Amino acid sequence: MATIAVQRLLGALRGLAGWWWGYAAAETVEIHTFQDALLQLSGVIDLDGLRRAVEEAIGTIIPNVHSTAVYLLDLDSRQLRCHGNPLPVLPDEGLIQEAVSQRQCVTRPRPPPEDPVCRVLQLSQCEEERSVICYPVLDREGSELLAILLISCSRPTQLHYDNLSLLGKHIATCYSRLKQVQMQQDGAMSHAPAHRQDSGTIDTQAILQLCADLYDQDAPALQLKVIRYLQKVTRAECCLLLLVADDTAEFFCQLIGEHVLEEEVRFPIDQSCLGHVVTSKKPVTLEDLDSKGKGELQSLVLHVQLGEIRSMLCIPVESKAAGNIVALACVFNKRDRLKFSSADESQIRTCFTYTSTVLTSTLAVQKERKLKLETQSMLQIAKNLFTHLDDVSVLLREIMQEARNLTHAERCSLFLVDKGRRELVAKVFDGVVADESELEKLRQELGPNHRRLSDVRVMNMNELRIPIDQGIAGHVATTGEILNIKDAYSHPLFYSGVDHSTGFRTRNILCFPIKNEGHEIVGVAELCNKINGPCFSTYDEELAQAFSIYCGISLVHSLLYKKVADAQHRSKLSNELMMYHMKVNEDETARLIVDKIPEITSIHPDVSVFSFTPRVIYDDQTIPCCLAMFEDMGMINRWRIHKETLVKFVLMVKKGYRDPPYHNWYHAFSVSHFCYLLYKNLRIDQLLTDVELFALFVACLCHDLDHRGTNNAFQVSSKSVLAALYSSEGSVLERHHFAQAMCILNTEGCNIFENLNKRDYEQALDLFQEIILATDLAHHLSAVKDLETMAKEGYDKSNPRCHTLLTCLLMTSCDLSDQTKGWGTTKKIAELIYQEFFRQGDLEKSMGYRPHEMMDREKAFIPDLQISFLENIAMPLYRILGDLLPGSECVYEAVKANRDTWMQIRETAKHKPITHGNSFDFFKMLDEDDDMSLVNNGEGGKVNH
Template identity: 30%
Template sequence: MNPDDITKWLDVNEAFVENYFLKKAKLTLVNKWLLKNSYKPVTDLQKSRQQILQTKFKTLQTINECSEDSQKFQKRRGSRRELRHCFSLPSSANFLLSDYIQSKVKIPTGFSSQNEFMKRKLKDSNETDFFLEIVKDIAYDLQLSSILKKISVNAEILLSATKVELLKVKKGRLILDDKASDVGGYLAKCVASEKCLRFRPIEMLQLSRVDASIAEEIRENIENMLCMPIKGRDGEVIAVLQAVNKMKLERSNDVLNEGFTQRDEKLLETYAAFCSMAICNAESVGNYEKDYERNKILLEVVHELFEEERILGNLLFKITIKARSLFDCQDCCVFLLDDEQSQNVQEIKFSKIFTVNGPNDGEKFSHKHPFYELGAIAKRSLFIEEDIKIVTEDVNDELLRNIKTPVNSLFCKPILNSESRKLGAIMLLNKHFGTFQEYDEMLFGAYSIFCGLAINNCILYDEISKASAQRTVALEVLSYHTTVPVEEMKEFQAKQIEYDRDEIHRLTFDDFSLSSDQMLKATIDLFHKMEFISHFSMNEETVCRFFLAVRKNYRSIAYHNWRHAFNVCQLMFAIFNNTRLGGNLTMLEKLGLAVACICHDVDHRGTNNAFLSKSDSALAQLYGTSATLEHHHFNQAITILNSKGHNIFSQMSSSDYQTVISMMKDAILATDLGRHMSQRKLWIKDNHITKPDNNTIRSILMTACDIGAITKNWNVQYQAANLVMEEFYEQSKKEKALQIQSMHSINMKKRDELPNLQIGWIDQICLPLYQALSTLDTNFQNLVERVLANRDKWKSLID
């Protein structure tokens, strides 16, 4: 069979040819075919196979390591439910959060409309269309790696070069990989000069004679060369193109021509301008993708770290686990600071160290720990409050001299809270592939900030938990001392206490006529008289213990004491018995007012709301600056009611109980004069009550009873005014000690102005209130007359 017959048979049996070629063809044959058809030959198949195997091995290694971490993590947690709780996102929130943070921007993927063969064919037929095609080829691609590869291929075809390499430049420095080399340093010179360098064959020979270091390279590989810088937006060099060995147009002749021409230089310079735009756009998109990915990671980190706020050990262990997977390193250590007030490195002490393979609650930081020597680096980072980064080239660094732990790369940062208070240090050890890059530094910086906030929150949670426990204990102690035992109640009931029972029902009752026990006995009798105890099925012993506890919680101060509370309560009962307004109120409303009267100043400290606000007292912080004392009085009353054996409302229905408590609160808050004055504009116009509903009447009656001393006989009124002045004088001394500006009305240097102050008090507060009440019920006219009589007495003292 002759060759022609064989050729014809092979043309007919294409499948056989293909299978035979795939089975028998060697690399040399493949390369011959590639060269003949103007493709780049495969230079090192063995190396390519090794790279593929290495990539697969790294992937498997990462999967196995993640699997091992997961198994260890699962053993630590003890159950699948707890393990699920410790993952970065709970199953219910995972989909929602992923959907929210998923980028909606679609980045064009890198693909070429024509392959290399078609491009070469187009160049041969129409060079203008070819140039437009290679510009479009990179214009619609935003993947940097794809663009760099396309630029090399397109430039190689454009210049008919044997080889074109594109090397990136960063901050004026040429970035060389394992495959690239800068023969004679001419690429670096091109970057430095920012100009194109072109060498023809004869010039390359001259260079080889001058520079012996490149003679062998030129003799074997390089006949001619063209180096073109690519400039960015600001004119700085961002990359450089190196074209080697221009080929002759005749494909059958392998002899090289005389090198790159000035026309080639102009073509490449024009194409480099388009390359610059494509590279800059791709870098911008790449930076956006990195920023987006970093923010996405940090959002998940925040979600995961801030889930754990109760147990500090669990949080720190979670930080180490997350950091190792996030930064792809061998280990992560967290050094927890013992005392942040250290003045030098030697004084810095760590209480515990947390590692990936250590226990959840950490280990005591001592010389026996394998990472004890690394503590010196962590201390140094904390002391100077700066990052410490060590890479493979720094193995002889002074900080590593005494460290036995193998260190290829290390990154340490101090952990600070929002107030820049030192909490500890976090350290990454031995990145698996390469060293920690700029992206790692930026991510690690943000990660350490979130770690600091999470640790600080956990510490605050622990402090709040302890404070809450202390508060609970304090309340238990307070409850013990503010309540009344059964023995004390029985001792009081056994006493024979007498007083004028007729006088107690009058509006003209003498506020200073009864002793402390007489007032307590009279209060209980008034509750019997009003039928509160029988109507609401109150227990006699409970009622007695409640009033004993209320008396016990009033302080020994000049005016706002137990006597004042009883006098307010007595006047309210007198109004119920001597006016028609009492008949308009229900039994529940009357009970709420009566209990509010007896409790309205409980635990009064002898200072007013303005003082509490200016002195930044604990009460002002707890209740705010509006009706501070009144809120405290109500809460103290509720505390007594909630004490065992003291709840006089225990037999009520749920709805009645809620109603009477609500009325108590409104009534006690009504004793705040600031609140009364703001609401009086709505209630009273032209000395008439415009809205006489029960809510309004209760509030007005509460204020009328609280300031009721002004309606009593002159001797009682004068004594009460002086007691109020004495209390204010004690407050003025406290204000002076705290350097708080004293109010005019309580400055004892102006004590001789008491008559003027009382007249102003009557005219602005008291008289309008009682006159308005007298328009609803003429029985209040007697109170108005006594107020006016007392005003005349104060006026006479001025004259």
């Protein structure tokens, strides 16, 4: 089952991965399309450039475009114009007038030829498959018409309209920027020359050129251009951007000066000397910081050889859309040893007025790409982990390898939690591990005070064990918290002795718990030494948390898989041992094979009479008698059963019975004999098919295999192994009996069904199971009404339901057949039954349970219990049998006579109370009763158990 579960789980993961790849591919195209459109628009410096960028964007985001016309609002004449078009000024009639008046998109599949839009788009005639889109673009407030986009295309979709909506928003943003540039140019021309060497002068052309150059899709490359610009206009030696990560409340930095960091630097906003700038939105200079803050900045710029920080200016960059701070622009060391001025602040603010939108958009795209790559990595990790569920050691190595790769760590250690011994166990090692001799040497050198090391044990060089409450891994295992230690040697939980022994130098540690679906810690992973950074970041912590989910699932299922595999191996071994100990005596087998099967009457002359009790047959004659019954019923010839197979099967069945007082081999033999009596005296072979009769007789032999002398209720209440296997299906013991019978049939040389054709074989096994399950009295009681109806209406041989009811009735009749014999047998059987019952009752008392009255030797009044059983179960059963099968009335009369005898004994027993509170003494009283005429029905011979 574990293997099937693992295969289903792998199939689900592969489906998820396929869906993601498809989604990611579509998303990449969409992101790139709008990124290109954005970059083209952000670099324009006049209306002609804007028109060309818009036309190119339309052709990119809408396929199958036939022609386009872009009318833009002229900032001087305030007219919508399209230079180079046959109608340079926007017409005010037809489809165009409708879109302008409604201020919303209008689409027509076939505008009439006289509509001006056909002339604008140079359409001699509008073909049926083409549509014309008139899309108005409004400013941000929705009050002024900025542009009209006219497009002739095939089959526009909702996605195309969504793309146009986004393009319109970018056009509005671009118009706003061009308007501000024009205002600044007008102001500069009226007050001063266009270019001055003073740093306070805004070089409009330089800013526009910077905007035009910001087409990179890589955020660091885009930041580098902005940093170079800022360093130039502010005459700073170094500049950096501290970007704000709102989701984690951190600053992160990807470049310092013109140096691109291999691993971005991250630190919490609330712990930074510049953190208050995010909330105050006010600039900060070096003079505003204390010595600790200056030291923090000095350590931040260690990546570039800047030297001592002499001056600094930090300007918050605000998002135009949300109004929040998205970055801090920091410039360091004004050249010529000057301080940064308000003019420098103006230069920085003006720069980000035009570039912040592009910067934040590119960072958002980069974040989405990073998230996509992370998801793809996690899916690949899941695939790698889930393909190794069958071997825990291989899985542990895979987890360690993936953890190192994911976080760029130098080493990884993985511990599993041993709850029983409260220890952490490492079975797979990454790197050098000190052996027991080295650990002992360290213990002697460091003395008894180093308790942590004294508790470390190397077990057979295959595993390392440490107490669960000690060390860094122990702390994480007990608290469930991630530990990110930036300096291992300064942490109180770190023990450097192992480093001294192995020569490995631990700089920093990231230790995280691995939990199962119930949030219970099952393991701990410990990563050492960040390779491409000074320490593990909060981003590494997030990756570790996501990774730990896959680790937990895979570890739990791998351990479960191992348990299932071990259980299967133990079960197989147990079955082999059971079948070995059930081996029949080879000499006896050989003798029975050689000997001729005896005539049934040679065993006993009355063997075919209903009143005959088979328990008088000696044990060594029961096997030959079974063979004789098979022979006499014609089953050996009918089903081509090899004699050797039949002998082995019957011997194995006999060996499969335990030795409780009642449910033993003699009981199975008696039940099978009664089935033989039904065949001989009532000719049930005329009512049943050959397969049904064969399955019925074999089921009688096997119906109580491996009975333990306790009932179904005891199996469930005691939570036995049998109840664990079968309680959900009901009829616990009966299902176990069938399972044991199948074990015998599957044993080599014991399958007496082997020569049946496929159809008969399948039917025989189905009937075999059905009949054995019918021996549960609860099953019989639920079918009593249907049996009475069938007895009243008559048996219909053509009705399959009647066949089912009849086989179940016959099985129950055989199972209770001891009650159909003479009084001597009935009395002895009752003694055996209550001996078994009282043993169960005593066992239940020892377990703290209250046994049922019939199981309690201190409370049971046997005559009443027997009378109740005969009147409520046995007599109705055999009355139905008599109604269905004429000739069996004598069986009912025998049961009724036994009931009458119990009633007489009950009257006698009332005057002879049981002593010592032991109901079983009642049978001694019966044996000592002087009134033998009451109990003697003339039966002869010893009744065997």
